[in-house]
Amino acid sequence: MNFNLTEEQQAVRAAARDFAEKELLPGVIERDNAQEFPAEQIKMMGELGFMGMMVDPKYGGGGMDTVSYVLAMEEISKVDASASVVMSVNNSLVCWGLEHFGSEEQKQKYLPKLATGEQIGAFCLSEPEAGSDATSQRTTAEDKGDHYLLNGTKNWITNGNSASVYLVMAQTHPEKRHKGINCLIVERDWEGFVVGKKEDKLGIRGSDTHSLMFTDVKVPKENRIGEDGFGFTLAMKSLNGGRIGIASQALGIAAGSLERSIAYAKERKAFGKEIAQHQAIQFKIADMATKVEAARLLCLKAAMLKDRKEDYSQASAMAKLYASQVAMENAVEAVQIHGGYGFVKEYHVERFMRDAKITQIYEGTSEIQKIVISRNVLK
Helix, strand or coil: CCCCCCHHHHHHHHHHHHHHHHHHCCCHHHHHHHCCCCHHHHHHHHHCCCCCCCCCHHHCCCCCCHHHHHHHHHHHHCCCHHHHHHHHHHHHHHHHHHHHHCCHHHHHHHHHHHHCCCCCEEEECCECCECCCCCCCCCEEEECCCEEEEEEEEEEEECCCCCCEEEEEEECCHHHHHHHEEEEEEECCCCCEEEEEECCCCCCCCCCEEEEEEEEEEEEHHHEECCCCCHHHHHHHHHHHHHHHHHHHHHHHHHHHHHHHHHHHHHCEECCEEHHHCHHHHHHHHHHHHHHHHHHHHHHHHHHHHHCCCCCHHHHHHHHHHHHHHHHHHHHHHHHHHHHHHHCHHHCHHHHHHHHHHCCCCCCCHHHHHHHHHHHHCC
16 A cells, blocks of 8 residues: 655645635635635636546546545635535536546537536436435436437536536436436527526535426437436446545545644633643544544545546445545534634634535435445445
8 A cells, every 4th residue: 555645646735725725715705605606716726627637638637536636625625615516516427427428529529618617517416306316317308319308307406507518317218217317418508498596505605506497408319428228327427436526525624624623722722721732622633633534545545446447336435424424523523622713604614514514415415325335345
């Protein structure tokens, strides 16, 4: 085992940290309050290569490994989880799915703008009646010969209003259940496609989460990814990698909670000395640091397996399950360490606590991760 990062990986981490501190930190509280999408910052992330990190350079991407992606996601998430979830969806779900399963024509048409952040992508799987049970797709794609007619509703869609390209899962052959689902590439300005209301969320309030409505949207056959009925397989394979992204986001929230707690504990005085010198605080810091390190190793292992093209489904589920748990626990402890100051927005940790919760829910709840893990362990 080699725990040393390459010079390139260290450079990626440093660049992400520098960007987060200089460009994301200023205004992050205001964006959270106003539920404002970080459009300018996302554009800059695209220019820096963070929106298509693993995409082949011939399609405009960075051609980096998954380990570098984890490192960058952690640093961005330490400061602004709303920005990092945009980055995660674009990288892990949209670009990855297109590059690995799309036709050459589809890749040439869509990937260059997505990989450079000129356009943003959205991954449309969840529905009002299809959350953890993703097989129960009510959105339909009726085969009309040279095109599909798309009808239905999607909800909880990250980048719902800011995206230009949408990967939409829809049922074409209900009698085949999950084997009848297709993945269609839908463009923002097509007739019959309407972006619904924006969700008023507990956390990641800077990201735009919307419902989407499709009414007789005409989708050309050439916009289907893969063979007829391949959509559900594409979705599950994409989510395997997506879990690494969200695990890294959770890791960043946990690490950010730790870093702010350490800094505060060295400044705040109680009973005549810095609270960092009180054993009660020291033990909290020790637990938080140990959990962060364990979560980081799980994330990096999953990334390493993915880069080696080995089976990483169990590793990514473990990383997401544990890192999201640690994000929640560390954020709560960070608020406690900050005392009354932790309860106000100025010190950031109350936002960490709100942002952390979603990492236990989206891209597969913690309960779903346990199902994935147990199935692998009990094989």
